[in-house]
Amino acid sequence: xxxxxxxxxxxxxALSVISFHALAEQDFLDWLFxxxxxxxxxxxxxxxxxxxxxxxHFAYQPGLxxxxxxxxxxxxxxxxKHFGVNAELDDDTLKVIREYAVENAADKSWHKRxxxxxxxxxxxxxxxxxxxxxxxxxxxxxIPEKMIKGNKGVKSLSFCDKCHTQAELGVYDxxxxxxxxxxxxxx
Amino acid sequence: xxxxxxxxxxxxxxxxxxxxGTACADDDNAKNLDFPSAANIYxxxxxYLESGIFKPPAFLLAANEGDATKQQVDVxxxxxxxxxxISGSKVHQYLGLSTVALAGLTMLAAPxxxxxxxxxxxxxxxxxxxxxxxxxxxxxxxMAVATVVTGLIYHWDDFHLEDGFADPDNQHVMLAGAGTxxxxxxxxxxxxxxxxxxxxxxxELGAVTMLFAIKLTW
Numbered sequence: 001x002x003x004x005x006x007x008x009x010x011x012x013x014a015l016s017v018i019s020f021h022a023l024a025e026q027d028f029l030d031w032l033f034x035x036x037x038x039x040x041x042x043x044x045x046x047x048x049x050x051x052x053x054x055x056x057h058f059a060y061q062p063g064l065x066x067x068x069x070x071x072x073x074x075x076x077x078x079x080x081k082h083f084g085v086n087a088e089l090d091d092d093t094l095k096v097i098r099e100y101a102v103e104n105a106a107d108k109s110w111h112k113r114x115x116x117x118x119x120x121x122x123x124x125x126x127x128x129x130x131x132x133x134x135x136x137x138x139x140x141x142x143i144p145e146k147m148i149k150g151n152k153g154v155k156s157l158s159f160c161d162k163c164h165t166q167a168e169l170g171v172y173d174x175x176x177x178x179x180x181x182x183x184x185x186x187x
Numbered sequence: 188x189x190x191x192x193x194x195x196x197x198x199x200x201x202x203x204x205x206x207x208g209t210a211c212a213d214d215d216n217a218k219n220l221d222f223p224s225a226a227n228i229y230x231x232x233x234x235y236l237e238s239g240i241f242k243p244p245a246f247l248l249a250a251n252e253g254d255a256t257k258q259q260v261d262v263x264x265x266x267x268x269x270x271x272x273i274s275g276s277k278v279h280q281y282l283g284l285s286t287v288a289l290a291g292l293t294m295l296a297a298p299x300x301x302x303x304x305x306x307x308x309x310x311x312x313x314x315x316x317x318x319x320x321x322x323x324x325x326x327x328x329x330m331a332v333a334t335v336v337t338g339l340i341y342h343w344d345d346f347h348l349e350d351g352f353a354d355p356d357n358q359h360v361m362l363a364g365a366g367t368x369x370x371x372x373x374x375x376x377x378x379x380x381x382x383x384x385x386x387x388x389x390x391e392l393g394a395v396t397m398l399f400a401i402k403l404t405w
Contacts, residue, residue: 037405112355112404119353138344165268175276178268 031110038111041170046100052093056085058161060130061170063114067105068126074098113172131157143179153180275341282334283363283401289330290370290394293323297387315378324390328374331367331397338363355403362400369393 031038041061044050053059062070072078074097079087089097102108107118113135120134127133140148140157148154154162161167166176179185296319315321338360346356373390 032402039404115355116350119355120350138347165270173270173276175270175274176268183268 027108027110039113040111040172041113042104042109042111043168043170046096048093049097049100052089052097056087058159058167060160062101062104063106063109063111063170064117064130064136065105065127065133066107066118066121067102069121069128070098070101070105072126073128074101111170147179147182147185151179151181275337279334279337279341282330282337283397286327286330286334287394287398287401289323289327290390290397293320293327294387294391294394296320296323313381313383315380321378324374324377327394328367328371331370331393334397335364335367359400359404362396362403366393366395366397366400369396 041063044059044061049062050059065073073082074094076088076091076094079089079094105118106114106121109115109118116135117133121127130136136157148157160172163177163179164172165178166173298318298320342356346354346360348357350357352358352361369389370393373386373393376389377384377386
């Protein structure tokens, strides 16, 4: 095939992709034809979710857990004993937060890290803690305990935003990690 | 010749930029470094000792260490942290993108009269080196190998067999590896053939495979 035909074919494909993207409704096509980076987690976009969850702890991106986990965590009964604390919400607020979390859960997301979590949690028991996910624990296993539990600036793996400086944006790349009191530590 | 100089200059430019970036990153760390607070306290104590009003307690060292521990908290606040300009994973990323870009340039620089299907021997000997196309092809193959090597080094803990074939990182590794092998095969096949040989399809399939591998973890 001559080069000019190849170039013409590639341009046609590029144009088709761009125009098709405008019409695309399915998630997979959206993912396939977007140039936006989707390596990490989709950041929290729901104001109510951000305010209610963020009032007590870091507002974890829904893509950190599969939908079955959010369903188990975000119901009236479970919130009465939310990891040892009463975190009850009124019905309307709970409905909004629950729907948002389930709709953006790991198994509904095309963001890479969410897909990894979704694949890993497809079978087996429903995970209730992000820190217990195989992917998360594996990514942190080589960090000495003194840098987390023994570190006044961190205290627990649950406080993602203490070390992941762009956690609120859903970015958890190793390049953005800065462990308080251990600025020169490298994975 | 013009293109050769250009490619060499660009490569040199990237190398210098990378080196400078690393140096800059180190400078930032150096600027953020502060003397250990224990040392500051010692200096102050030293002046205090010289003033003559000091009564040395037995717990001086322990007290200093205690203060130092308190002052060490949040030496560099997270808000002031700036990610490094150059890191291993960024190098891997840029190498992967450059490989695909070079593959595209190689395709554009392909000779017009090269046969792809019913290849028969021609009167003129076939050039297997020295042309823009062959140089770009070799550079693409080399960059693909460098991409795979840097990926293995800097993302070794990202792929695990136990996660299965559906895991995006595992898919990335398999597709990028396959794409690299296809491109290497195409270059090797063409370089060792004295007659025109069909290799473009294999090389293009390799480039597309690598592009899809990048997309999976983009």
